[in-house]
Amino acid sequence: MTSALDITQAVNPPRAVFVNFPLGHQTGKPHQPDLQRQIVRDALRAFETIGKPGTIVELPYVWDANDRQWEATDYTGDFLPPRPPKEDADLVEAERRARFGESNVK
Amino acid sequence: MPVEYIPRTRELYSGYTPYRWVVNRDTPPWTPLAKPLAQSKVAVMSSGGILYRDQPRFHREDASYRAIPKTATQDDLSVWHFGYRTADAEADHNCVFPLARLRELEAEGVIGELADPAYSFMGGVYSARKVREELAPGIADELKRAHVEAFYLVPA
Numbered sequence: 657m658t659s660a661l662d663i664t665q666a667v668n669p670p671r672a673v674f675v676n677f678p679l680g681h682q683t684g685k686p687h688q689p690d691l692q693r694q695i696v697r698d699a700l701r702a703f704e705t706i707g708k709p710g711t712i713v714e715l716p717y718v719w720d721a722n723d724r725q726w727e728a729t730d731y732t733g734d735f736l737p738p739r740p741p742k743e744d745a746d747l748v749e750a751e752r753r754a755r756f757g758e759s760n761v762k
Numbered sequence: 763m764p765v766e767y768i769p770r771t772r773e774l775y776s777g778y779t780p781y782r783w784v785v786n787r788d789t790p791p792w793t794p795l796a797k798p799l800a801q802s803k804v805a806v807m808s809s810g811g812i813l814y815r816d817q818p819r820f821h822r823e824d825a826s827y828r829a830i831p832k833t834a835t836q837d838d839l840s841v842w843h844f845g846y847r848t849a850d851a852e853a854d855h856n857c858v859f860p861l862a863r864l865r866e867l868e869a870e871g872v873i874g875e876l877a878d879p880a881y882s883f884m885g886g887v888y889s890a891r892k893v894r895e896e897l898a899p900g901i902a903d904e905l906k907r908a909h910v911e912a913f914y915l916v917p918a
Contacts, residue, residue: 657916660767668786670793676764679846680810682916686854689863696863700873703912704799709792727765736774739844749819752840756815 657682657699664712671706673699675715678730691717784890795912797874802911805877807901809885810851810858810918811843820884825892827901829879834861845886846918858918877910885917 657673658664659682664672675682675695683699684692695717702713719726740748768783775781795802807827811820814830819842830839839855841848851858861880868876881901887893905913 657914660917661764662766662768663783666768666783666785668788668790670790674764678765680848680851680918681857682918683860683863684857686850686857689856692856692860693863693866696860697867697872699914700799700804700867700912703795703802707794709790727763731765731767731770732773735847737844737847745819752813753816 658712661712661714668710670709671702672712673702673715674712675717676727677717677719678726681719781888782890797911799873799912800871801874803875803877803909804864804873804912804914805880805905805908805910806859806861806864806914806916807881807883808859808916808918809883810846810855810916811841811848811884811886812851812855812859812882813840813842814838823887823889823892824884825887825889825897827881827883827897830859830861830882832861832865832876832878832880834880836862843884843886843918851918858916860916864914873912877905877908 657675659675659677659679661674661676664674677684682695684695695715698713698715706713718724772780812830813819813828814834815838817828820826836855839859841852841855856862859880859882864873864876864880867873881904883897887897
């Protein structure tokens with residue numbers, strides 16, 4: 657599965673399925689199970705249909721029918737989320753550990 | 763036109779030593795699917811930085827991975843990654859880690875069996891060598907021991 661066609665072409669894996677969505681949505685949009693399922697099914701089907709090493713199947717899904725230009729500016733400028741300070745990251749982790757403390761985990 | 767990630771990554775990370783992309787020009791290794799998918803054991807791995815319950819978060823240059831029970835649900839999972847916008851994956855992990863969809867496809871018989879556990883790592887590892895020499899062989903050993911027949915990788 658990939659959304660980064662140029663990177664995948666460079667890596668040249670045995671088989672791949674490309675969906676032209678922004679990073680973080682390789683198997684679909686949030687809370688759209690039907691779309692997610694179609695993409696995953698298409699990807700799995702490629703295990704059976706691809707017969708030539710290095711094939712990349714391009715899926716036809718469109719990210720936003722009203723915005724055919726999103727690729728022009730995506731992944732530029734301030735794309736990268738600010739990295740949280742270590743103290744904040746530690747806090748998030750401590751909260752998670754407290755929520756799922758050892759006594760709560762199977 | 764799909765986004766050209768290699769030049770844009772160079773711009774986004776212009777303050778860093780340029781990343782040396784993995785380029786493989788040889789014909790890739792090939793293992794044909796031995797059985798129809800409906801009879802195959804399929805494992806899934808996402809590079810989206812998915813964590814199960816109180817698993818420790820990922821760190822810089824962290825080539826470790828997490829084993830995630832295939833029964834995990836939205837409430838069990840969180841996302842730790844610095845290289846993509848994670849809000850949608852946090853709202854619905856199936857955007858990058860389609861565990862719920864794969865369980866449905868297993869129940870419907872589209873795949874023979876969804877391997878347990880599923881796996882995730884944090885794909886922002888700058889060292890391709892670490893991935894090649896540590897992460898990948900570790901996972902491959904686990905998959906072989908579990909007799910997995912198809913491995914579905916979802917990079918995020």
